[in-house]
Amino acid sequence: MSAPFIFQEYSMQMNQVQDSMNRIEQCADDAMAALRKTGGSTPDELRQCVDEMHSQSRQARQMAQQSSDEGQMVGCVDGLEQIGDRAMEACRKAGSQVDPQVQQAVKRAHDEISGLKKQMH
Numbered sequence: 001m002s003a004p005f006i007f008q009e010y011s012m013q014m015n016q017v018q019d020s021m022n023r024i025e026q027c028a029d030d031a032m033a034a035l036r037k038t039g040g041s042t043p044d045e046l047r048q049c050v051d052e053m054h055s056q057s058r059q060a061r062q063m064a065q066q067s068s069d070e071g072q073m074v075g076c077v078d079g080l081e082q083i084g085d086r087a088m089e090a091c092r093k094a095g096s097q098v099d100p101q102v103q104q105a106v107k108r109a110h111d112e113i114s115g116l117k118k119q120m121h
Helices: 014-038 044-066 070-097 100-120
Strands: none
Touching (some): 014 070, 044 070, 044 100, 070 100
């Protein structure tokens, strides 16, 4: 079992986490907007993943603003990464059925989440 994460040890301050959460939420917003533009042509699995990522990123941003509980933040980011992984996999499965803007938005959100997770662990 690993030692508890301590932001200061990794020189990651809460304002940096909040900035990252803001970017993640913006990327998730962009992915939702791209999905809306495609109408109903996006596969349901991907649509559900993006919707979940959008909802969870908003909750994570709010948590980052209201709490300094490091364990909660790490767990939240880990959960977001799992959702991002599922969204990326859904993009791969759907292949050419997915609009390129949707793919790019999902990838940006996934990259932001993964980057934050690497900084936190």
